[in-house]
Amino acid sequence: MTLLSIEGLGISFGGLKAVNNVSFGVKPGEIVSVIGPNGAGKTTLFNMISGVYQPGSGKVILNGEDVTAMSPHLLARRGMCRTFQNLQVFQSMTVLENTIAGYHLQEGGSVLADILNLPASRRRAKTAEAGARTLLKRVGLERAAEREAGSLSYGSLKRLEIARALALQPRVLLLDEPAAGCNAVETEEIDHLIAEIAASGVAILLIEHDMKMVMRISNHIVVLDHGEKIAEGDPTTVSRNPDVIAAYLGTENAAG
């Protein structure tokens, strides 16, 4: 059964169609990658799905519910979480605190309990911390737990974002270039991590430029060019598609 389905999604900026009529679906445990040249509209598509932009047309259906243009914090409640291409970590907080922030929804509780430092509030904080430490171990950042997030390397920050997203125990995870700026070893680690997350039943939607990685881990690939879906299918089919090759090598759209 399709957990996340994108139906005819489109948006224009000042007359320019950044994304036009894109549809596809993601099932639990499946890794779907969105690829395409720079400026193809991949991140814009992500921003529409995750509620950052309001789509001009089309629908986003999550687990049978229409969640189009829903605020990100409400999507988080429904089990959707994402990471960012241009990293959005809480710089001045520690790595551990960043991860604990992902437990915000599970922590719940009232401001009053927090401000009075009631036992209930402390208990919640403790549970979240234990969970966060486990997650940091899972992404290999346990030794950096007490460090200020701003001091981490790019690759580590990418993993921190994934840890924070996992803290929400999402059913759908959107990863925007998780391996960008990582060396070969780090890329492979992230590779394994993503496969592992998918294996636990999470539906994963991935944007990635590293083609080797995309071909290796994707179950399904959607190719965008100039905001339109030009091809989709399993890795082998997509890599042989002449339109895809043309979009990447630029033979057809040399002017662009």
Next chain:
Amino acid sequence: MRLTAKSATLLGLVVLIALAPLFFPSGFYYRVGALIFVNALAVTGIVILTGWAGQISLGHAGFAGIGAYACALAPVHWGIHPALAVLLGAAVSAILAWLVGRPILRLKGYYLAVASLGMGILISMVLNNERELTRGPDGIDVPDLGMRALLKAAGLDLSNGEFWYFFCGIALVIGAWLALNLHDSPTGRALRALHGSEIAARTVGIDVAKLKLQAFVISAIYASVSGSLLALQNKFITPDVAGFMHSVEMVTMAVLGGVGSVAGAIFGAAVLTLLPQVLTVFAEYEQLVLGLVMVLVMIFLREGVVPSILRKIRGRGE
């Protein structure tokens, strides 16, 4: 680590409040001390709002005005005990903050600064112009809290200055304790998160608008209680308490000491309350010196005095 920072701040504060009187050359300094504590309380609220939630208010003195005039008016007109009037003022301030903040804080950006500025000016105008009720710009008497008499009956005879020094000191310790609790709690973490990256905060499920509103309401209560304490100890209050300059003063104190830190807020309040007392020698140069201090701090200690110095000490320790 965090826990010790919290205990250290509170312990340092208690020791300072308890021991400072040993060095007072005259009884006058009890009054200066009490003024510092009252200001520091309001500035602690600014730390929560600006330092943690990243929102700016230019009308916080309006809440201080509500707190102050609640103590002046409620006992006389409605027969409410002054102590309860403090709570009434806090409740009115909280409700007003909620009403003003709710529509504004849904928007991104610094709209709260403009909205609160307007709100502060309105409150100030009402206090100045509703002469029937507030007696206008000349100010109004505030009834006695009556607690000093109670303490005297119980065998503890404090001078007026001593009583308000310790009373406001205790209020500040409680205020600082609550703020530090909040800082380390899930809500405080969420606040600092939204300050760090609003979009990421939303992604992890933080209701950004709601959280900012909570911070605004909490900080309004701090300002209101601060205004009440000022009115009660002076037994007299003028609409200046709600004036724009007072709002700016609060923000300036927070920025000088370090807007992200409770200890910094207290330090900033202390410096800017003391300086005018010290600078009376310079009389007309007072504003000039204050301005110069602010400019120098912003250039050399951008995070504010306390956090900058702490960072330097830690840097050297490692």
